[in-house]
Amino acid sequence: MSEEPRERREPESGTRNAPQLSLLGPRIFAAAILAFGLFVLYGTTRISGASGYSPDGPTFFPLIVAVGLLVFGALFLLSTTLRRDRYLGEKAAAEEASTYWPTTGMVVAILVVYAFLLNPLGYAVATALFFPAVAYVLGSRGRRKVLRNLAIGVALGVLVFFAFTELLGVRLPDGILDPLL
Amino acid sequence: MEVLGDLAGGFATALRPEYLLLAAIGVTLGTLVGVLPGIGPALTVALLLPLTYDFDPTGALVMFAGIYYGGMYGGSTASILLNTPGESASVASTLDGFPMARSGRGGAALATAAIGSFVAGTISTVAITFLAPLIAQLALLFQPADYFALMVLAFISVTALVGRSLVRGMVSLFLGLFMGLVGIDVLSGQARFTLGVPQLLNGLDVVVVAVGLFAVGEALYIASRARHDTEEVVPVRDRVGMNREEWRRSWKPWLRGTAIGFPFGTLPSGGAEIPTFLSYNVEKQLSSHKDEFGRGAIEGVAGPEAANNAAFSGVLIPLLTLGIPTSATAAILLAAFQIFNLQPGPLLFENSPDLVWALIASLYIGNVMLLILNLPLIRIWVKLLEIPKPLLYSGILVFATLGVYSLSNSAIDLLVMYAIGILGFFMRRYDFPVGPVILGVILGPLMEAQFRRALSISQGDLSVFVTRPLSLTILLIALVALLLPYLPALISRLRGERPQSGRTVFGEGEED
Numbered sequence: 001m002s003e004e005p006r007e008r009r010e011p012e013s014g015t016r017n018a019p020q021l022s023l024l025g026p027r028i029f030a031a032a033i034l035a036f037g038l039f040v041l042y043g044t045t046r047i048s049g050a051s052g053y054s055p056d057g058p059t060f061f062p063l064i065v066a067v068g069l070l071v072f073g074a075l076f077l078l079s080t081t082l083r084r085d086r087y088l089g090e091k092a093a094a095e096e097a098s099t100y101w102p103t104t105g106m107v108v109a110i111l112v113v114y115a116f117l118l119n120p121l122g123y124a125v126a127t128a129l130f131f132p133a134v135a136y137v138l139g140s141r142g143r144r145k146v147l148r149n150l151a152i153g154v155a156l157g158v159l160v161f162f163a164f165t166e167l168l169g170v171r172l173p174d175g176i177l178d179p180l181l
Numbered sequence: 182m183e184v185l186g187d188l189a190g191g192f193a194t195a196l197r198p199e200y201l202l203l204a205a206i207g208v209t210l211g212t213l214v215g216v217l218p219g220i221g222p223a224l225t226v227a228l229l230l231p232l233t234y235d236f237d238p239t240g241a242l243v244m245f246a247g248i249y250y251g252g253m254y255g256g257s258t259a260s261i262l263l264n265t266p267g268e269s270a271s272v273a274s275t276l277d278g279f280p281m282a283r284s285g286r287g288g289a290a291l292a293t294a295a296i297g298s299f300v301a302g303t304i305s306t307v308a309i310t311f312l313a314p315l316i317a318q319l320a321l322l323f324q325p326a327d328y329f330a331l332m333v334l335a336f337i338s339v340t341a342l343v344g345r346s347l348v349r350g351m352v353s354l355f356l357g358l359f360m361g362l363v364g365i366d367v368l369s370g371q372a373r374f375t376l377g378v379p380q381l382l383n384g385l386d387v388v389v390v391a392v393g394l395f396a397v398g399e400a401l402y403i404a405s406r407a408r409h410d411t412e413e414v415v416p417v418r419d420r421v422g423m424n425r426e427e428w429r430r431s432w433k434p435w436l437r438g439t440a441i442g443f444p445f446g447t448l449p450s451g452g453a454e455i456p457t458f459l460s461y462n463v464e465k466q467l468s469s470h471k472d473e474f475g476r477g478a479i480e481g482v483a484g485p486e487a488a489n490n491a492a493f494s495g496v497l498i499p500l501l502t503l504g505i506p507t508s509a510t511a512a513i514l515l516a517a518f519q520i521f522n523l524q525p526g527p528l529l530f531e532n533s534p535d536l537v538w539a540l541i542a543s544l545y546i547g548n549v550m551l552l553i554l555n556l557p558l559i560r561i562w563v564k565l566l567e568i569p570k571p572l573l574y575s576g577i578l579v580f581a582t583l584g585v586y587s588l589s590n591s592a593i594d595l596l597v598m599y600a601i602g603i604l605g606f607f608m609r610r611y612d613f614p615v616g617p618v619i620l621g622v623i624l625g626p627l628m629e630a631q632f633r634r635a636l637s638i639s640q641g642d643l644s645v646f647v648t649r650p651l652s653l654t655i656l657l658i659a660l661v662a663l664l665l666p667y668l669p670a671l672i673s674r675l676r677g678e679r680p681q682s683g684r685t686v687f688g689e690g691e692e693d
Contacts, residue, residue: 025610025611029611033352033356040359043373043374047372047373048371048372054641055633055641055643056633056636056637056641057369058369058373061358061362061625061629061632062362062373062374065355065358065362068351068355069352069355072348072351072352072355073352075348076348076349076352079346079348087612088346088612092610092611095610098405098406099405099406100405101405103404103405104401104606106404107400107401107404108599108603111397111582112599114582114595115582115592115596115599116592118582118586118592118595119592123586130575130578131575131576131579134571134574134578135575136571138403138570138571138574139570140569140571140572140575149575156579160579160583164583164587168231168232168234168235170234171590172587173590
C-alpha cells in the first residue's frame, strides 16, 4: 500500500542522533494479541462434541491456532520490551507523530452508522449522505465543496443502486424510497 | 498437439461476442480501479468480485481474468506517476519510474511498463498453456499428505521470505488461520467461534476479510494522517511511447524480467515481491548505465514491470492445477472460483476443460486489450490520479461497503468488515504484513481438511507426513525457506565476522 520512500528509509539509518523510539503502542497491540490468543484457547474448550484433542477432530486446529497466537504474541511482546526492535520503535514513533486520532474515530463512527442506516433508509439515500460526510471528515470542506460532494454522493447512490438492482441482479434495500419505486 | 486443439476450442469460446465484451469490461474496470493510488490488485479483484455474481461461470471468470490483469497494469501507472505503489510488487518500479516521470520522461516509463507487461504476460500465458496441463496430470498423484505439505510450504514462504519480521509475519498468519476457523466445521458439523451469531455459521468470507484489511484499513490509515500528506501527480509531458534508444534498452530487461518472474510466480514464494526486486538488481548489475539507476534508468522500470506481470501469470499455475493460491491476490481468485462451486485443482482440467481453456484463451485476449487500452488512453487513466484524497477514500469506502453488503445484505458482515479494517489499520501502523492473513483465511480450512483426510487414511498415524517421500521433500524445502533468511548472518558469523543484521530481508516495503 502507499508509503513514501523517505519514511521507509529513515528508520533504517541506525544510530544517527538517537532517533525516538515509541513502543507503548506496539506493547498494547502485543497484549491485545495475547488476550486474543487466550480467547481462542477458551473458545476451543467450548467447541462441543470435542473428542479429546485428537488430531483428526474439530478442536485440534483451533488448539494449534491458539498456541500459535500465544507463542508469537509473546515473542512480539518480547521484541517491544526486552529485545527492542529498533525499526519497529522508530516506525511507531513516526506514525504517532503524524496521527490525528479524532479523524480516524469519526470515520469509524460514520461507518458504523452507515451500516445501521443502509436498510431503513435504503441504499441510495444512505450513500448520498455517507459520501459527503466522510469527505468532510477527511478534509474536503467549504460550502462549495460540501455541496459538490453532496451532489456526487446523490449521483453515486442512485447510479449504483440502479446499476446493481437493474443490470446486475444484486438486491439492495429500497428503504424510504420504496413508495416511489 | 492436443494442447493446441484445446486452446483453439478455448479461443472459439472466448472470442464469442458476449465473452469479448465481458473481457473488455473486465480489463477496463480492472485498470480503472487498479490505477487509483493505494489500491493494489488484491483489493481491485476483491472490490470487483460482486460484479461477476450474475454471470455464468465462464463469463464471470473471463471478466475476472481481465480484472486481474487490468488491476496489475493500472497499478504501475500509480507507482510511476505518484510514487505510491499499490502493493509491494510495484515498489521496485517506483525506484526509477518516479524519477523518470519527474524528469519529463513519464511517457516513456509508462510505455515500457505497458509494453513490457504485454510481452511478459503473453510469454507467460504461452508457458501456462503448455505447462498447466502437464502439472495437472502430475498433480493427480498428489495425496492429502502432500497437499498438506504444500500448504505448509506456501505459508512458510509467504511469512518467512517476505517482510521484515518473522514474528510479525507469523502473528498475521495465525490471525488469518483463526478467521478461517470461524463457522461450521465441515467434517464434524460442529460450530466453531461463532459466538452464537447465526450469520457467522457460514464462516468469514474472504472478501469481507480482504476488503476490510485493504480498503477500510487503508482508508482509516489515510484518515489518521489526513493533515500531513500532500502528494503531487507528476504530469506526463512527453509522448507516451519510446524512441529507438529506449526500445533498444528495454527489450532485454523485458525478457530477463519474464524469465525471473514466471518461475517465482509458479513456486510458493509469496508472489511477485521477490522477483521484482531480483530483476531490478539484475538489471542494475548488467546495465552499462549503472549511474542512472535511482535517477531514472529505463531498464529499472522495464525489468521489474515484466517480472511483476510474469509472476502474476505464473501464480495461475499452482492455482489452476493444485488449487493452491500463493499470493493474497490469488487467494481472492480462488474465492471467485469457489463462488461458482468450482474447485481448482487437477480435476478442473478433466471436469471443466471448456471453462479452463476459455479462461486461458481470454488471458491472451486480455493482454492485447490492455496494451490497446494503456498506450493511447493512458492520459485518461492519469486523470484519475488527480482525484482529491478525501473524495477518493470516501468513494473507496462506498465501494468497499457495497462489495461486502451485496454478498448477503447483512449489517453484521459490514460490522465484521469494519472491525477487521480497524485491525488492518493497527497492523499497517506496526508493520504487520497483510498477505499472510488473507492466505490464512483461504488456505487454513483447506489445509485442515487435507490434514484430517491424510490422518483418516493413515488411521491416525501422524508419521504419514514424513514417510511419504513427496510430502517429506516439500516439508524439508519449507524448513529451508524458514532458515534461508538467517543464512547470510550465519555464514558471516562462521567466518568470524560480525554480522550486519540477524536476518536478511528480501525486498523492501510491505506485502500486498
